[in-house]
Amino acid sequence: MAEHAMESKLRPAVELYTVAICFAAAVLCLYSPWAVALTPEIGLVAALAYALFGFIRLRQAWDVLHYRRNIRRLPRYELTSRQIPVSRQRLFMGRGFRWTRLHTQRLVEAQDPAVAHYVDPPTRYRLARGTERRLEQAPFPLSILARITAWDSAYNPLRPLPPVGGSPLLHGVEPDEMEVSLPLGERVGHTLVLGTTRVGKTRLAEVYITQDIHRIQPEVVIVFDPKGDADLLKRMYVEARRAGRDKEFYVFHLGWPEISARYNAVGRFGRISEVASRIAGQLSGEGNSAAFREFAWRFVNIIARALIELGRRPDYLQIQRHVVNIDALFIEYAQQFFAKTDPKAWEVIVQLEGKLNEKNIPRHMVGREKRVVAIEQYLAVKRVFDPVLDGLRSAVRYDRTYFDKIVASLLPLLEKLTTGKTAQLLAPNYTDLEDPRPIFDWMQIIRKRGIVYVGLDALTDAEVAAAVGNSMFADLVSVAGHIYKHGIDHGLPSAGSSADKLPINLHADEFNELMGDEFIPLINKGGGAGIQVTAYTQTLSDIEARIGNRAKAGQVIGNFNTLQMLRVRETATAELLTQQLPKINVLTKTLVSGATDTSDPEANTDFTSSSQDRVSSTSVPLIEPAHIVSLPKGQMFSFQVGGQLWKVRMPLPKPSPDDAMPKNLQELAKRMRSSYNEQAGHWWSASGGGPTLDFDPDRVTPPRPSVAVDTSGPTQEVP
Incomplete structure (x- = not known):
């Protein structure tokens, strides 16, 4: 096969004639050998020469045939979970190739109408699918024919294509795949995975x-x-x-508080002011709301400081209680303060309380408890200085209606954070030793190299x-700041001086639903x-809509160094990738033919004709948004390592038996599947040879007791 200006693989395998x-x-x-006038020795040499040349041409024919087959149907790509390679240096993504100018050239050539019969399904395929539709409700003898044509086997010449949709050209342009991976050093720059619903984002997350x-x-x-x-x-x-x-596995699920671990988002902090920042940071700071947000921060900070001075760990329930009624906290703190500094003060306060009535209570204190008014009058006379007490005084001096x-x-x-059973999870009772549900915080999880699943039940209550x-997220930001300054083992007796960072892999599925200014x-x-964020969402507009600010959305996107894009439906989202890619020159072929006659009657020729194939160069994008919109399910473009574009198809897990799970987690998984994924389907395990991934339950080690889930009961298989 001679070298030409343009590579042409969508053509008849004419090399087979030579073979x-x-x-x-x-x-012969x-x-x-005597038939061609050769001696037996020379005939043997000639036979070897013919065989060698035939083998070379056969290899060239195989390249053409393999390419033509790959354009229409990709080979099966199946892995069990045990076969997923685990490396200390790289993150396995799947099989694919690095996209170059050659693949854009092949894609342009494959879209030529002249080679459509090599790309489109053959006539027998279309007839088989039409027969299946017509015989769908046919009686028994005829229904067998439809089952035979739909049989998903390599022995079936009418085998249906995998139900993944999209254009097979995008991956078929490179028949020689390789394992594609991302250097682990790049993960600390964070990874953004974009893809529309039901194209494989969550299954890609399982692989990672x-x-x-x-x-x-x-x-x-x-x-x-x-x-x-x-x-x-x-x-x-x-x-x-x-x-x-x-033993390091924890499940936190708002929808199933009975088996969920418990977590206090404001119970651990480096500075007391972090409590107010985590709560008030979720309030709107736009326009006139900024002033209310600042006041909320100050008020929560006053309550948190008072709780710490009283020897209590702050939580949402206590803060909510004292926001509604600050009087009780003011009285309790005053009792402790005067018991330490002025034991006789309380007698004077009781006397002042007895003299109060509706006429001599200050107007701005109307509606407050009399003891609060008495304490305020005593402090006004004594002029006692205490930062926490002064803060509480300023709160109770507000008019009740205005406050x-x-x-x-x-x-x-x-x-939202303290209603119903949610309060049991977010405001745990540390002294209740009868509650078997563990309590965790992020620093504890990081130090023990834990694994945490956080189910937020957004389909039931998106606001909560x-x-x-x-x-x-706000708590994680605080923990990250502490680790950055002091390291993971700060404060522990065995803390060393190692500067190595512990990778903290944070996977946020549908992260646009969780994202705020804290993110x-x-x-x-x-x-x-050491935090390595892998975020999964549908479109760029989801991020902008959640944050409510285009500039902040751009700030978020700009912090992801690796961009992995599955099929998307929004052009603006696709352009997030395509606009970062260079333009390249591709060759196009034009057929030119013409005829010229002569006016000389004595000339030997009446006309001349010519036919030419002209090759010209055209500048086109490396890939276009339309290519991303037409990606099959389970395939993606990965823009990584500072500008490298890889085309990847990933192995996707199929549902596995639940016999390796504790009984309570089996019940949780069963209810989650029926509540959330009943209509979703499992496209990767349907007919047509879609990629699958499974694990072998017989090789799973026996269950052991866990601090996070109940493994004491028997296990059972969920149908």
Whole structure:
């Protein structure tokens, strides 16, 4: 096959003619050398020469045939979870190739109408699918024919294509695939995965999370799942048990508080002011709301300081209680303060309280408890200075009606976090030893290299899910700042001087539902503490709509160094990738033909004709938004390592038996699947040879007791 200006693989494999002639000539020279006037020795040499040349041409013909087959149907790509490679240096993504100018050239050539019969399904395929539709409701003898044509087997010449949609050209332009991976050093720059609904984002997350759990040096794995994917929870638990890390596995789920671990988002902090920042940071700061947000911050800070001085750990329930009624906290703190500094003060306060009536109570103190008014009058005379007491005094001196108005923006947020059984999870009782549900915080999880699944039940209550998610992100930002300054083991007796960072793998599925202003510093500065964010969402507009500010959305996107894009439906989202790619020159072929006659009657020729194939160069984008819109399910473009574009198809897990899970987690997974994913389907395990991934339950190690989930009861298989 000679070298030409343009590569042409969508054509008949004409090399096979040469192969047939070479094979015949080799047989003739080997068995009948006398027929071509050769001696047996020379005939053997000639047969070998013909065979060698025939083999070369056969290899060239195979390249053409393989390319033509790959354009229409990709080979099966199946892996079990045990076969997913786990490396200390790289993150496995799937199989694919690096996209170059050659692949754009092949894509342009494949869209030529002249080669459509090599790209489009053949006539027999279309007839088979039409027969299946017509015989769908046919009686028994005829229905067998439809089942035969739909049989998903390599022995079926009418085998249907995998139900993944999209254009097979995008991956078929490179028949020689290789394992594609991302250097682990690039993950600290964060990864953004974009793709529309049901194209494989969550399944890609399972592949990544499986590797993070099994890495030889244990790493922290934190997964935020707003909608609640039962298969993702199951995969995490099964892989944690296989890796021998089930004791470090925690489940936090707002929808199932009975088995969920408990978490206090404001219970651990480096500075007391962080409590107010985490709560008030979720309030709107735009326009006139900024003043109310600042007041809310100050008021929550006053309450938090008072609780700390009283020896209590702040939580949402206590803060909500004292926002509604600050009088009780003022009285309690005053009792403790005077018991230490002025034991006789309380006698005077009781006397002042007895003299109060509706006429001598100051107007701005109307509605307050008499004891509060008495304490305020005593402090006004004694002029006692205490920062916490002064803050509480300033709060109770507000007019009650005016005070309720300025904290009106704070109360809805606190109500979301303290209503119903959610309060048991976010405001745990540390002294209740009868409650088997563990209590965790992020520093504890990081130090013990834990694995945490956070299910926020956003489909049931999106407002509460967003509030809890923002609280957790704000807490993580605080922990990241502490780790960046002091390290992970700061304050422990065995703390060493090692400067090595512990990778903290944070996977945020549907992260646009969780994102607030807290998320920006997490991805902007969290890398210095070892936090590696992998965020999954549908479109760029989801981020802008959530933040409400285009500039802030651009700030978020700009902090992701790796961009992985599955099929999207929004052109602006596709252009987020395509506009970063260069333009390249591709060759196009033009057929030119013409005829010229002559006016000379004595000339020997009446006319002349010519036919030419002209090759010209045209500048086109490396890929266009239309290519991303037409990606099949389970395939993506990965823009990584400072400008490299890779085309990847990933292995996707299929549902696995639940016999390796504790009974309570089996019930949780069963309810989650019926509640959230009943209509979603499992496209990757349907007919047509879509990629699948499974694990072998017989090789899973026996269950061990866990601090996070109940493994004491028997296990059972969920149908």
